[in-house]
Amino acid sequence: xxxxxxxxxxxxxxxxxxxxxxxxxxxxxxxxxxxxxxxxxxxxxxxxxxxxxxxxxxxxxxxxxxxxxxxxxxxxxxxxxxxxxxxxxxxxxxxxxxxxxxxxxxxxxxxxxxxxxxxxxxxxxxxxxxxxxxxxxxxxxxxxxxxxxxxxxxxxxxxxxxxxxxxxxxxxxxxxx
Amino acid sequence: xxxxxxxxxxxxxxxxxxxxxxxxxxxxxxxxxxxxxxxxxxxxxxxxxxxxxxxxxxxxxxxxxxxxxxxxxxxxxxxxxxxxxxxxxxxxxxxxxxxxxxxxxxxxxxxxxxxxxxxxxxxxxxxxxxxxxxxxxxxxxxxxxxxxxxxxxxxxxxxxxxxxxxxxxxxxxxxxxxxxxxxxxxxxxxxxxxxxxx
Numbered sequence: 408x409x410x411x412x413x414x415x416x417x418x419x420x421x422x423x424x425x426x427x428x429x430x431x432x433x434x435x436x437x438x439x440x441x442x443x444x445x446x447x448x449x450x451x452x453x454x455x456x457x458x459x460x461x462x463x464x465x466x467x468x469x470x471x472x473x474x475x476x477x478x479x480x481x482x483x484x485x486x487x488x489x490x491x492x493x494x495x496x497x498x499x500x501x502x503x504x505x506x507x508x509x510x511x512x513x514x515x516x517x518x519x520x521x522x523x524x525x526x527x528x529x530x531x532x533x534x535x536x537x538x539x540x541x542x543x544x545x546x547x548x549x550x551x552x553x554x555x556x557x558x559x560x561x562x563x564x565x566x567x568x569x570x571x572x573x574x575x576x577x578x579x580x581x582x583x584x
Numbered sequence: 585x586x587x588x589x590x591x592x593x594x595x596x597x598x599x600x601x602x603x604x605x606x607x608x609x610x611x612x613x614x615x616x617x618x619x620x621x622x623x624x625x626x627x628x629x630x631x632x633x634x635x636x637x638x639x640x641x642x643x644x645x646x647x648x649x650x651x652x653x654x655x656x657x658x659x660x661x662x663x664x665x666x667x668x669x670x671x672x673x674x675x676x677x678x679x680x681x682x683x684x685x686x687x688x689x690x691x692x693x694x695x696x697x698x699x700x701x702x703x704x705x706x707x708x709x710x711x712x713x714x715x716x717x718x719x720x721x722x723x724x725x726x727x728x729x730x731x732x733x734x735x736x737x738x739x740x741x742x743x744x745x746x747x748x749x750x751x752x753x754x755x756x757x758x759x760x761x762x763x764x765x766x767x768x769x770x771x772x773x774x775x776x777x778x779x780x781x782x
Binding site for chain 1: 591592595596598599600602604605606607608609610611614615617618621685686687688689690691692693694695698775778779780
């Protein structure tokens, strides 16, 4: 029994129901290949289920879930990048990278999402975690609690994220008009 | 309402409204998956032990057919050294399942722990990788020197060159590892700074 008095199985079922779509989005941000992504999602669920026995309520359930999910996914990225020798970049480097899909901006929402996903998948785990927290609508305090970044650094990173997104999407949108 | 916040909202809406597969996992399915993951880890461990056995069998064969006691002792020590290296990699390497307390660690803390573990492995390479092989190699070299076939010209020079090449390889490996450990240390320092620990 977890220290919160709730059964880990119960916690798991609530998590799967409430956070299922967010966890799927998170897995998608870490793994492009659908087959491997399914394995990653399963790995995240297994890690969550195992972890709930130790959940003691010192942080919110949401923080716990995202920490576990991000930590599992970051380990996955570590393993994959060793295998694929893929170079990940931080937010500053991402801002300076050419947008490979710049000429295809008008293909609509689906395409915008693909581009966003591609950007996220290029990021180093920590920047990716902040970007995901931002896109999931979390406030800076929750992001700091999940990632362990200082509040000042979260604010700086969110500022950079907004700048990168604005440059990649808004300016492109205006150019099309 | 400024345009930035409207852009923010659009981006978040784009992200959050993306179609998901709706994967739902029951506790029963998770128990089965956990069992499968466990078996996968056990299978991977078994493969590592088989690899160790193959190495041990090769040197064991050399030990049996190697002539004198000193040569045999050298091969025996090499086997012991290789077994220790494989055990150490297995126990401290990256192929372990995630700890159950993974939710206690923030993402930075988790990354830092992983990097510190890797840095420790790299910095202690003499202790667990190079060191355990040295006694066996030294004994084999001594056995080789003792069994000087006599007909070889410049035997001393050949032996010295052999020792030098091995020593250079060992020092080279250690330096490469130290350099990699320094790179990891820089990343750890960056993480400390980002978390306000520095």
